[in-house]
Amino acid sequence: MKRIFRILSMVTAGLLLAAWGTWQLSRNASYQLYGGLTDRVDTAQPRVALTFDDGPTPGHTQAILDQLDALGVRATFFLVGDAMARHPELAAQIVRAGHQVGNHSRTHSRMVFMPAAQVREELDTTDRLIREAGYTDEILFRPPYGKKLLVLPWVLHQRGTRTITWDVEPESGSGAEPPADDIVERVLEQSRPGSIILMHVMFDSRATSLQAVPGIVAGLRERGFEFVTVSELLDD
Numbered sequence: 001m002k003r004i005f006r007i008l009s010m011v012t013a014g015l016l017l018a019a020w021g022t023w024q025l026s027r028n029a030s031y032q033l034y035g036g037l038t039d040r041v042d043t044a045q046p047r048v049a050l051t052f053d054d055g056p057t058p059g060h061t062q063a064i065l066d067q068l069d070a071l072g073v074r075a076t077f078f079l080v081g082d083a084m085a086r087h088p089e090l091a092a093q094i095v096r097a098g099h100q101v102g103n104h105s106r107t108h109s110r111m112v113f114m115p116a117a118q119v120r121e122e123l124d125t126t127d128r129l130i131r132e133a134g135y136t137d138e139i140l141f142r143p144p145y146g147k148k149l150l151v152l153p154w155v156l157h158q159r160g161t162r163t164i165t166w167d168v169e170p171e172s173g174s175g176a177e178p179p180a181d182d183i184v185e186r187v188l189e190q191s192r193p194g195s196i197i198l199m200h201v202m203f204d205s206r207a208t209s210l211q212a213v214p215g216i217v218a219g220l221r222e223r224g225f226e227f228v229t230v231s232e233l234l235d236d
């Protein structure tokens, strides 16, 4: 009897460890099982890519476009299909302003345990909306919450879609909004040649992120960095 308990507890411990490992793997920003992903580009060129996730959302999209225009920066927007369907004019405006647009799924759901057919529908619908917005270059993908694992990377690999994550995440840590100065400081500390910077600016709750953009651009330019799109960074 004792022996059965010992075996059972070992099996339970093993299963818990496997579950924990799987979860860690699913949220790892620099690893995926198939096809690989890019969290930064290995380059000696002092270039970085600013990336903005989610949206488009009314009001906030105009605000970030105005800022980028004033700063002379081209960025990469990973947009959500359902939001683009609600605001096609905003998606088109981002494209017309010369920014890169990528696929950030249709529903912004966790895709870790999503069946393959549903994953394909999320990707295809969002790609179609990006094309309808007038974007003609390669469409890169960024998984919602950075989560992937098995089915999603396999589908991405099959359709030849490249996965882009990030290596600089200045808003992370708490759910609360960090002050704009802290966001700027983190980006300046963590950025290196080839970095991909993740930010969210198209929400009411992300006002300080939007405020941080001019400081990030000025600070990195002062350090000799140039801002390019993710595709331009990949070409290095």
Ligand SMILES: [Zn+2]
Pocket: 053, 054, 104, 108, 144, 145
């Ligand atoms: Zn997102």
